[in-house]
Amino acid sequence: MTQQTAEERPGIAAAIVVHEGRVLMVRRRVSEGQLSWQFPAGEIEPGEAPEEAAVRETAEETGLDVTAVELLGERVHPKTGRLMSYTACEVVGGAAEVVDTEELDALAWVTLAEIPEYVPYGLFEPVQEFLDVALTG
Template identity: 50%
Template sequence: MPLVAGAVVQHEGDVLLIRRTISEGSLVWQFPAGKVDVGETPLEAAAREALEEAGVVVEPLAVIGERVHPVTERRVVYVACRWLSGAAGVASPREVSAAEWVTVDEMQARIPGGVYGPVWEYLAGPALPS
């Protein structure tokens, strides 16, 4: 099973979400994410995916947690990332149809089944300085 890295990016209290061009079952909105390439760490992959999918440059900070995603059944490593630059936008129209900064409450409403516990705890904690 390939490993996927998800970028959990906060900026000014909001969270970056992308909408896939082709949804994965009930999962339409999600964190920028993609397969970890050979020779790449999950932190590097999360930063690459944030840039490739949403045009946002981030600094990967730490792994928040890892699980087999209940919708996609992929092994996902969630990576806390600090926003450095870039406005959220569609950087890869083939893969992504929208990229938006949303409040934590809106994020919770857009992700079916709720947000993974350790990610929720991380986002509910003190905000990172921008």
């Protein structure tokens, strides 16, 4: 059995959802290494743009209706080895709650100052730069 490379596995799209001065974070039931708190995210489906996947995954996991605003960047995640894309999103409607109870056990709206408590190893630089502006404006 051969190991799959990052190119062979679907990429992961993460939604950076900012609303009323906070960013949405979710806690996975099964953490990926150190990653227990993270942004709503999931695999990009064939033929789907990363921004579309971020919007879909946010709805599937949290019930929140969001729209993609801007693709902030992509990288191979240093902890998981998966290709990640990060999309800034804004809330269109609904209320965030744990909808996907198989994958998630909690969610939180996090202030800029609280992010290090949830993500102690730091955020991808373009995401941090976006949040530095979005959560202080």
